Amino acid sequence: MTAGHEPVPTQRVGMFGKLGAGNYGNDGSLEALLAHLRSHHPAVPVDCMAAGPTVVEERYGIPAVDLSWDRGGSKSGSRLLDRGLTALRVGVGVGIDAWRIARWTRRHSVAIVPGMGTFESTMQVRPWQTPWSLFALAVSARVFGTSMAVVSVGASNPPDQLTRVLLGRALRLASHRSFRDDQSRTAASEMGVDTSHDVVLPDLAFALPTPPRPGRTSGTVGVGVIAWYGAESERAGADAINVRYRAALEDFVGRIVDAGRRVRLLVGDDIDVPIAMDLREAVLTGRPWLDVDAIVFDPVSTLGEYMSQVVELDAVVASRFHNVLCALMCGVPTIAVGYGAKHRVLMERFGVSRFSHEIRSLNVDDLDRSLDGLLAEGDRLSPQLLDVASDERQALVDRLSTVDDLISSARCRRRG
Template sequence: MTSAHRPPVRVGVFGLLGSGNLGNDGSLEAVLEYLRAAHPQASVDALCGGPEVVAARYGIPARRLHWYRGEYRTASRAGAVAGKALGKAVDVVRTASWVRRHDVVIVPGMGVLEATLPLRPWGFPYALFLLCAAGRLCGTPVALVGVGAGAVRARPTRALVRWSARLAAYRSYRDAPSRDALRAMGVDTARDGVHPDLAFALPAGGPVPVTPGRVCVGVMDFHGGDDDRPRAGEIHRRYVDGTIRFVRALAGDGRSVRLLTGDDCDARVVAEILDAVRSPLVTAAGAASLAELTKEAAAAEAVVATRYHNLVCALKAGTPTLAVSYAAKSDALMARMGLAAFCHPAAALDADRLLDQFRSLESRSAQVRRTLAERNLLVAGQLRDQFAALSAALFPAAGPTHAHATREAP
């Protein structure tokens, strides 16, 4: 059959997409841009957390990830518990039926194999396992593309993560620690690639003038990781109080501060900071996409941020950046971009030490900008390799592409 008469490839995209997390949606957008450029005849739809948002924003058909609408709310009443239990059974059929209708399913980026934030095994880890198992049973390859992974101690979650990865037909990671974590969990990663985060592949915006004195501070509704549940309140309070002190010090020096977020839940922390600092120099940015976050970061003299994709946007913009790190992925990203010295632990935030690191970053601003310009060029090439490898693995009939050897930034 010639390519002119070949039916379009049916591609499904899967994940917590359209649910208020800008990083997840940015990863989806990058994969959709790739598909439209490299495989324009592909027919694409989604099984996702926010189908209405995905359909309206990206123009693709979408359906709800879970049958039970209250999946991510705590179930305390008998009716809610029964609804969740029934939903687990119904989702087996729904997921398998959806997978069977596709030639390929892509999970675009996201930390789908990690537990750096509080996570229940029967939520998304279970949904991902159903997807990968259905793909294996139905003969539909499932590709985990540029995903994040991490050490998982809770046994049920660890088992689901391990089997999801084993059942996937293709795996690549956004950093080396992710690949190492899966290897430590008993997954054969010898043929898996490591590439920069998919969000680096999003189209670059036009030049943005830098606003003198402006600092972007990315905040997060941070309560520690999955293993920190007993201390979640204490960790959250220390993080917020330290961030308030840091922002207050910047405003006291006459700096204008723009507060950035990356998920709808972060608005609570923004409101608390604004109420505590009460300065006209401190304002909140209403960025609704990674493109808008990148524009905000590009207009700043420096960025200090917690959320992983706040960091991605700032580094992509070439702005001197300091990471308030809550996971190995942030440290790995900063090292990839030549800024390993500028990481600060989110779980033990110390405003005075953070200020010292910030001043050190600013004193090296020109050098940092040159380093980021060089690293961004390298990242662009590495992502071209990622998409070429993905086409070779999943779309072999579409034409010749060249696989790659994994390349890492020095």
């Protein structure tokens, strides 16, 4: 070995995506797959290209670099000038990000997109954001001989043509594809991807440990809060969508406490926290006779901490996908107020599709009746939910061997 030079590892696995940015489901997916790699491939170095690299490094103990060069800028006060500066920043950013992603990718034998709704269009996302970064990753992987794996991802067929092209081509270039449900695999097929050899892999969160559920009632209902502004195609009416949703949620929480139950507010992303705080204040202000503990809110930052809160609840009503999933995993009777097909598919898998509601047409009277029915069935439902979660966990463990095979067979590369 030449003096002054460190030995270069022949194999390195990289995790890629909107990780460490405050979304508990995304980070839970990383946590689950990282635990698997450490158990099955302990000698293989792992690092990450993440939206929140500092959080990833501190929480998971792996090196991380920033996913995006563009962190936005301050407003000038001129709408026309702001638009021009934004366009310039985006134009420069996509080029810089493509170069940075390529530089990162070539250092790895395998680049993994770990779970998440990465290929979905259920939330607001611009083509030059996640879709572009995934496309850049896929092209870079093909150029440098890196194996790209998208593992147990969610997908939907986006209405925006450019987004659809970018996501579809990224999926087609991947060395390994697995989807977290059949509807995601179908959506990929609709984007022009040959999915005939792709597998359905249960959501990576099923691999996370769950706390035991106590055999007693608590008198508390969990209500999940989401910063809901509609999907990308609904951006023009985003503010009105948010106002309607927040009014309905305030009404619903008020009815729960008026019935003598306590409420624990739950979130699944850091951006939900201000919404939850405002909701709690609004309901308590309108009912000055209530004890402040009638509505509790203790923000968390991981799915494990979230599950420690929900496991003792009598029921959960939530919208964020992993809020719903992890409550079900813990055996907690759950209502999904969904914003995508993935919620319906998940609730069907657990045999509780009758407790599904649509966030866009949310009716508080219907939701209130649904909660009463759920609480009445709680004792019977909980064992059923735990059985399904156990089956999904085992299926995930069995099928993760496809990822192990990819890592084992990846061509060893040296950094140049």
